[in-house]
Amino acid sequence: MTSARVIALTVNGEEVEAAVAPRTHLADFLRDVLSLTGTHLGCEHGVCGACTVRLDGAIVRGCLVLAVQAEGRRVETIEGVSDSGEIADLQEAFVTRNALQCGYCTPAMLLTAQDLLLAGGVPDRDAIRDHLSGNYCRCTGYEAIVDAIEQVARARAGRVA
C-alpha cells in the first residue's frame, strides 16, 4: 500500500488539509476523515448513486473519484447545501410529499435533483425520471420523488417569471 499523501481542498466552503492513502475514494474520505456522514455508500462501483457529491459544481459519484483527485478542488456535500439553504425548497417538498422513506438515498437524490433544476426551465416528468435514472431508491417507487421535484421546478419558474 502506498503511503499517505497530504491533500488540500475546499469542502463546503472550508479549507481542508488532510493525509489520505492514494486508494481512498472521495466518499470514504468525506465520511471517515471529515465525518460528513450525509454522503452514503450503497454499492461502491458507481451504480446506485448514493454517494453523489458536487465536485467543482458538477455532480460525481464519490466512490468513483479518488480523494487525491479532489486536490485543489471544491467539494460540496449534502451538509453544505443544507446549511447554505440552497435546496431548502427541495427538502421541504420531499418532506411534504413523503418523497423519502428510509432516507438513505435522499441526500444524493436531492443533489441530483438540484443538478437538474439548476439547468433551468421546468423539466417534464420523463426528463425528471431520466435525470434520476442513476440514483437507486428501494423504498418509494420514485413517483413521490418525481412529484416533489416537479413541484419545486414549477415553483422556482414561477418565482423567476
Added chain:
Amino acid sequence: MNEVPSNLSALDRPNSYIGRSVPRPNLARLTQGRGQYVTDLVLPRMVHVAFVRSPHAHAAIERIGTEAARAATGVVAVVTGPELAEVCTPWVGVLSHLKGLKSAPQHAMAVDRACWQGEAVAAVVARSRAEAEDAAELVEVTWSVLPAVTDMETALEAATPVIHPDLGDNLAFERRLEAGAVDESFTSADAVVEARFVFGRHTGVTLEPRAILADWNPGEGRLTAHMATQAPHMLQNILALHLGLDEAQVRVVCRDIGGSFGVKVHVYPDEMATAALSKMLRRPVKFVADRLESFTTDIHARDHVVLGRAGVMRDGRITAFEIDDITGIGPYSVYPRTSAIEANQVVNLVGGPYECRNYRARTRVVFQNKTPTCQYRAVGHPIACGVTEGLVDLAAEAIGMDPAELRRRNLIRDDAYPCETASGMKLEALSHHASLDRLLAMMDYEGLRAEQAELRQRGIYRGIGLASFIEVTNPSAAFYGVGGARISSQDGVTLRMDATGAVVCQASVTEQGQGTEAVLAQVVATAFGVPMKRVRVLTGDTDNVPYGGGTWASRAAGIGGEAAWQAGKALRAQVLAVAASVLQADAATLDIAAGMVVDKETGRERVGLEEVARIAYFRPDTLPPGVQPEFVATRHFVPRQYPFAFTNGVQGALVELDPETGFLRLLKHWVVEDCGTVLNPQLVDEQVRGGVVQGLGAALFEHCRYDGEGQLQTGSMADYLLPMSAEMPDISVAHVVSPTAETELGAKGAGEAGTAGAAAAVLNALNDAMRPFRARLSEIPITPDTVLKALGKG
C-alpha cells in the same frame, strides 16, 4: 364497508389526525444528511471486521493458514470458525408448528465445511476496514471442493448428493392440503387449464447494506448491539442465548435503517460473529456488508416452480385449484423464522380471493448449495397470486370470457363475511367486488380494451393484466409464537406526560422508513388530545421501549397503532383525574383537546395541560390528600380473534410489447386495496407504490442467477438489474375501507399489498399482449430473451 375513510365514533376526536396525510415529523434531518445509520456510527477503540468467505458453493475446509494475515498492518485478530464456535453456539432454524421441518446446526462461521458461496470461514479484525480486507486476502484456505446441489428440481433424486447426511435427504419440509372434492371437480369441469410457473430467485437489495456495531463492555458486563434490525427484542434474546449471556446483559439499539423489507428481520451468521468477536476482543467491532457480500449473504427469496391447474365451467365458475410447488432454500433453514414460511404461505394463499372450495396443494422445500432464502416483503404472496391469477386468466381464455368478468363471477361476495378460504384461512371482512369495480373504473377498462383493439390494427401490441389478491397482516401468535420462537406477537406503547404537557411515546414497533413513528404520533396525539408536535416518539432500543415484536408482516400500524390508541386513552384518563381534582369537577365531564382540558359538552377551555403538569410535578402539596398523579400509561395489544387480519386488493397493469425486440414497456399501473381504516393516506399510498415497484422489479429485472456450480452470476448492481426511475410507471392508488372490528382503530396492514400482486398483473398483461401471437409465458423475471423465446423467435 365504507367507501370513504372511516368515521367511527371512537375515533371521532376533536382535531383528529386519523385519516390525514400529515408529514412524518422525523424526515427533515434525513433530508439534511443528519441521519444516524449504523454505518455512520463510530465508537472509541472501535475496530472493523472483514470476513474470508467461501468461493465455492460446497467445499470442505482442509486448513486455514492465518500467519501472514496476523502479521499484516493494523490487524488486531484473525479468528477461524472453530475458534469462534467456542464463544458462539450454533442454532437450528426450525419451528414446531411447521411439522416435519428439519435443518442442520449452523455456526456463525463455517467450522469444517462451507455450504454456499459466500459463507464466512474466517474473520479478520483490523483498525480499518481497508486493512482488514487487505489482510483477509492473506488468509490461506485449503479447500476440498464437494459436489454442489444447485437444481432444486433434482435435489430429491437418489443420484443427488445429500447436503446434510445426518438429515437423511435434501427435503427440509413438505406440506399437503386437500379440501373439497378435487378430482370430481376437475372431471366435471368444462375445461381444465394448467401451466408451469417459474418464479426467479431475487433478493432485497436494501440501499444501506446490513450493518452491526457490537460493543461488549466487560466493565459493566453488557453487550450493546447497534443494529439495523426490524425486531430488536428478538435479537436481544438470540444474542444472549448464543453468546452465553442473560437477556438483561444485551441491549439492541436501532436508529436509522437504510431499508429493510424483511431482509433485516433475520439472524445473520456474520452479525452473530461480529458480536462474538466483540466479546472475544473486549472492544467495539463493526461490520458493514459490502455489495458483493449483500448479494451472497443477505437472504434471497422466492425461487419457486409451481405446476398449477384449474377447472372451469362454461358459465365461468372455477371448480378447482391444484398446485404442486417446489422451492430451494439454500443449505440451512434461516434462524429463527425458518425458510419454510414462504412455501407454507403459498399453500395457504392460492385461490384465496375466490369462492372455489375444491383445492389440492403440495409444497416441497429442499436444500441446495446457494444463499439461504427467507422471508422478504410479501412472503409467498407474489407466488400464490401469480399462480392463481395466471390460472384465472387461462380459464377465462379457455372459455372465451373477459378476465374481469370471470373474476366477478368467482370472487368471494362482499356480503359473505366472515368466512374461510378453501385452505382454512379465516377472513373477517374483505371487499373484492367493490375493489374490482373501483379498479375497472379507474383504469377505464372498457376504454382501454377498445384502444387495445384499435392499436392492434396498427401493429401496436398492448396488454391489460389484472390480479386480485389477499394479504396477511397483523399476525397474532399464530405466525411464530405457537411454533416456539421467542418473537413477541404483542406490542406495547408507553406514554409519559412531562412537566410542560409534552408527551414521550416509547413503542416496541420499529421504524425503517414506513412512517411508523408518524402514525404513532398521529394516533397518540388524537387519543390523548394534543397537537402532534407535542408527541415525541422513541423506538428501536430494548433498554427504552416496552417488550415487543417490532415491525414486520405489516403489523406496525395495526398492532402498534392500537396499543398507542389505548395508551393515549389511558393517559387521558389519568390526566383528567388530576385535572378534575384541580378543577373540582367530575372527570367524566372533561376531555382534552388541542393540549387543553376542556368541558366535554361545550369544548370550553378549563385549564392547560402545562398547568396540570406544573401542579402535579412541582406543587403536589396543593392537591387534595390521596391524589397521586400518575402520568405514565402503558398498553399492549395483540390480535386474539383472528390469527391474521387479511386485507384484499386488486392491481391492474397496462404494458406495451415490442414483438421484434421482446421489450416490454410499463405504461401505467393501478392499485385498489383495502387495509381497513386508513390512518395516513399518503403513507399508505407510498407503501403501496414502493411495494408495487419491488414487485415490478421481480417481474422484469431482478434475478439471482447461478451457474451449475452454484456460483452467483449477478453479484453486483451492474449485473443484478433493479427498477430505476426511468423504467417505472406512475401508479394510481385508491382504497376501499373495511375496518377490522378487532380493534378500535380498525387498521390493517398495508406494507406488502403492492408487492403481492404487481408481478402477477404484469405477467397477465404480457400474455394479453402476446395473445395475437398465440404465445404464452409463465415465468418471471420477464426478459426480452424469454419473451422472444415465447414468441418463437428465440
